[in-house]
Each structure stands twice: as C-alpha cells, then as structure tokens.
Amino acid sequence: MGGNASRYSHQPFRRFSQLILDQGAMVTDADQREAQAIGLRNTTTLGGTSIRTGVPQTGGIVAWDVEDDPSAHKIPTGLRPGRVVADGHVGDVRPAPGSEVPDGPGLALLTAQADLLGTDAAGLDGPLVVYADLWHRPVGAAEDGRLVDPAFLSAQTSTRTELMAQLKLAALDGEIPSEADLAARVQDEGLPRFGSFRLTEAELTAEIVAPDACDPCATTLDDPNQDAGNDLFRLEVHRSGFNRPDLSRDGAPALSPDDARVTLKWSRDNGHVEVPVAEAATLLDDTLFDTAVFELTDLPAEQRMGLYTDGMEDRLATLHARDAIEAAAGAAPDGAMIRVWDGAVTIDLADASLDPQPVGALSAEGTLTQADGDWTLRIELGGLGLTLVANEIHTTADQSIIDRSERMRGRFGTLTEDAIVSKNLETWFS
Numbered sequence: 001m002g003g004n005a006s007r008y009s010h011q012p013f014r015r016f017s018q019l020i021l022d023q024g025a026m027v028t029d030a031d032q033r034e035a036q037a038i039g040l041r042n043t044t045t046l047g048g049t050s051i052r053t054g055v056p057q058t059g060g061i062v063a064w065d066v067e068d069d070p071s072a073h074k075i076p077t078g079l080r081p082g083r084v085v086a087d088g089h090v091g092d093v094r095p096a097p098g099s100e101v102p103d104g105p106g107l108a109l110l111t112a113q114a115d116l117l118g119t120d121a122a123g124l125d126g127p128l129v130v131y132a133d134l135w136h137r138p139v140g141a142a143e144d145g146r147l148v149d150p151a152f153l154s155a156q157t158s159t160r161t162e163l164m165a166q167l168k169l170a171a172l173d174g175e176i177p178s179e180a181d182l183a184a185r186v187q188d189e190g191l192p193r194f195g196s197f198r199l200t201e202a203e204l205t206a207e208i209v210a211p212d213a214c215d216p217c218a219t220t221l222d223d224p225n226q227d228a229g230n231d232l233f234r235l236e237v238h239r240s241g242f243n244r245p246d247l248s249r250d251g252a253p254a255l256s257p258d259d260a261r262v263t264l265k266w267s268r269d270n271g272h273v274e275v276p277v278a279e280a281a282t283l284l285d286d287t288l289f290d291t292a293v294f295e296l297t298d299l300p301a302e303q304r305m306g307l308y309t310d311g312m313e314d315r316l317a318t319l320h321a322r323d324a325i326e327a328a329a330g331a332a333p334d335g336a337m338i339r340v341w342d343g344a345v346t347i348d349l350a351d352a353s354l355d356p357q358p359v360g361a362l363s364a365e366g367t368l369t370q371a372d373g374d375w376t377l378r379i380e381l382g383g384l385g386l387t388l389v390a391n392e393i394h395t396t397a398d399q400s401i402i403d404r405s406e407r408m409r410g411r412f413g414t415l416t417e418d419a420i421v422s423k424n425l426e427t428w429f430s
Helices: 029-050 179-190 281-285 322-330
Strands: 062-067 073-079 082-086 089-093 128-139 160-171 198-204 208-210 234-240 261-267 274-276 293-297 318-320 337-341 343-348 364-371 374-381 384-390
Touching (some): 029 089, 082 128, 293 322, 318 322
Antiparallel strands (some): 082 089, 128 160, 234 261, 293 318, 293 337, 374 384
C-alpha cells in the first residue's frame, strides 16, 4: 500500500537539509512525509560518501577463508547472513524464520531469505551473478496489526516502510566478463533505478457538472464514481514480462510476444484501502466497490516487486473483479490481504491492435503512436485517461514495435510513482 497521502512534495534534486514548521501552522501529511524523505536522503548520502556500494569485511554477507601463503589474503567461499550496502543504504540480509543457514561456505542463503520468501534456485545453470536488491517496501496495518492503537478504535493514522535486502540471481550468456565489464553492466546498463516510459498525464474524462472554485476537491462530475478527493494518484505496474535483469553481452535479449504483456493498476487514493482477508466482509458488501479491482496478496507476494531473480516466475499477487474475489479469498493463505484499486488493464505491446484487456467491469481503449521520435501510449478506461511518453524504442529488423510476425527485441521503461525519466528507453517495464 502507499498510505493515505495528499501529495508527494519531496524534490530529490533540491538539496533541502531540513523541514522547519511555522509557529501555529497546520501540520500536514505532506510536510511529515518530506521531512522523513530529507532525513533518509541525508543518511544515505553519508553512507554513499563513506561506503557507496559493497560488503563490509566484518559482518558482511560474504563468507571468507583466510590464506597465509604466499601472503595473507582472503578468498570468498559463499554467502552468510549479514550486511550489504547499496548507494548508501545499509541492508541486513536475514535468514527466513525456521530456516537453518550455515555461517560458512555455500549458497544456501539464496533460497532461505526472510525478505524474499518462497524462492527456488533449483535447475539454474551458470554462470550466474549474485546481486543485492535494496528497496523500501510500504507496510500497513492490514499486514501488521501492531501499527494501530486499539485505544483509538484501531484507526490507521500512518504507514511504515521497511528496507528490503534481497540477494538475487542473474544469468550470464557466453564467457564470464571481467570485473570492470560486469560492474559497468550492473551499475550503468543492466540494473537501472528507473525506466523511461513517463506518465505525463492522468485525467478524468467525465464531464464536470458542478465546479467548486473554493474547494476543488468538492468538484462534481457527471459520473459520481469518478469524483476525486485530496489524495495522491497512484499508478503501478502490477505484472510485467520485462522485469528481468539484463546482463547479456549484446544488451538486447530477444523476447517472444508472450513476454510483451504489461498489467497496470491505478488508484485515486494512492491504493491505501486494504484489509486482512479475515475482515473483508464489510468491504465487499459496500456497493461503492462494485466496479473496483481487488488485489489478493500476502507477504511473499509483496516481496516480489522490481527486478525478478532468475528462477522466480510468478507474481503471486492476483487481480480480481468483484464477482470473483470472494472465491479467491476463500482459498487464500493465512495472512493474506485484499487491496482495492479503481482499475487495472493488461496491454500486449507485441499485438498490432494494442487492444487493452481490462480487469473487472470497465471498458478500455488504447493507442500507441509515434511523432518526432517520441512514442505515446494512451489508455482510456472507465472515465480515466492515461498518457505515457517514451523517447526511444529499439526493434529488430527495423520493424514496427507492434508487429505480430517479429519477436520483440527492445526495451521499454519502468513506470514509477513519481514518474522519473532516465536517459532513454533502456530498460524493460519492471
């Protein structure tokens, strides 16, 4: 979940060092969110200046043997629970509860991580690269009931983020590259922070029937289901065929049309409505959610975001319309949650018709056009219009990006919450 937030005011490229409240002024959620973001940036800047990226010799994730001959030196022998640093973020890789991971030679930790449950590396052929994926995962009261106070009727007043430290695998094609070559691929090419398909516009296409100049949040539309409040709009990539780390030598793996599907989901209230499955009856009885999309998820599913390690296939979290969620929830594992979205759609970028397939009761239309070197993806679903723009697309055989007969070979970028754009279309949807 993203929390019930009004907006995201933090500007990563401004070097704000503090947030100082005015005397007697109202305290807003945006101010508090930005104060936390500034503090986190200052901490990671310090870590990045002193360490940047790597593994500490003491207490790190790499197990060593010390050799005295011909001179004292260390030889890595495997992985163990410990710390790893990425761009100043200090992560703690822990074994999963109940697992036994020896503190010594071997790679048993890869399939027994507390922050990456349910993975299996069996059947993978080398050579393989082990890399650390550190990211901040939102956590709400539906997952951890201790985040709310029973004295306040368990009203949710905040959310948390948890730093995930995950060790993942990526396959290498051909000969093993040099350390310098591999470092360049990991840092500059294969493991990007952001992609380039930028969300440039999200608009309600329903007609305004009662504008309110004094209170924009009270503006009424002809479709009451489309009324928007003072909430952060959230667009997420739910599932993608383009979320594999690319460490191949040519940098452009050939993909089949089956890999070209991307599922997007969105919410006008930042996707903050979520409940444990055990408490879902009241939510599902509310007619307000008759046309909503319900995400059924649990802890292992929440941990599977971003780039997928080789050997990890399923998204685990599933999307359901109102008429299917109750049956799915009845078979859900303990600890499962239901999260509410306004809409979701799957698009196949290898399909010449670009016919979006909506999840739920809403209708959908989509187009992909090119002008002056820019590609524009336009999706309209249930009174909401989304416009996404990218400035470069690579294809094989000089064919169009949407060609049924050719295997797609190119790169689409990531959709991120704050729609940050990187240099070009150099990464897959992830």
